[in-house]
Amino acid sequence: MFGLRKWSTPFWKPAGPFIIGGAITMYLISKAQTAMINSDEYKNDPRNPAIAAGKKAH
Structure with missing residues (x-):
């Protein structure tokens, strides 16, 4: 009654292109x-998350 059915519903074949496109x-x-x-414009901006994470500004 539970588990794999005789005629399982295909999932990967119709959804595959959308999953690959999303990735x-x-x-x-x-x-x-x-x-x-x-970029040069935001490299030294204090709101830059790279600076807050500890990366050095160039």
Whole structure:
């Protein structure tokens, strides 16, 4: 009665492209955020989280 069924519902095949797209989007946003934090304009800003975490300003 419980466990695997004879005709299980497919999950990975229809959801796979959305999961991969979400992972790629998260990676690209992370890279863009890191590039913006390390830019010359915000490198020495006291609101910069990199400075608060203990990284040295350039």
